[in-house]
Amino acid sequence: MSTPGLTAEQVNADVAELLGCGLDELTSDTDLADLGLDSMRIMSLVEKWRGAGATQLEFADLAEDPRLGHWTKLLTGGAQ
Numbered sequence: 001m002s003t004p005g006l007t008a009e010q011v012n013a014d015v016a017e018l019l020g021c022g023l024d025e026l027t028s029d030t031d032l033a034d035l036g037l038d039s040m041r042i043m044s045l046v047e048k049w050r051g052a053g054a055t056q057l058e059f060a061d062l063a064e065d066p067r068l069g070h071w072t073k074l075l076t077g078g079a080q
Contacts, residue, residue, distance in 0.1 A: 005053050008072045014048060015068060028069025037066055049075060 016023050019035045042062050049057055054075060062071055 006049060006075050008076050010052075011049075011072050011075055012068065014045060015071070018045060026068055028067070028072065030068045032066045032068060032071075039063070042066075 012023055012026055015032065016026055018041055019032070019037065021035060025035070039059075042059060046057055046059055046062065057075070061074060065071075
């Protein structure tokens with residue numbers, strides 16, 4: 001589900017902003033639930049990224065594997 005316009009850097013920045021952490025705290029193996037990610041925050045990211053063109057993105061796509069690397073691969077087509 002690669003989304004034109006969404007880059008790995010943008011995904012990382014959006015997640016860091018939402019969680020109130022620094023980009024240096026995030027790696028592709030980071031389990032975002034360990035940093036306080038909850039279902040409401042996932043939904044806010046889904047809506048943000050749908051607005052950026054990821055129109056097929058669903059809550060379950062992100063919730064099933066809350067690792068940043070999975071999300072980046074899903075949204076950018078493999079770039080991490």
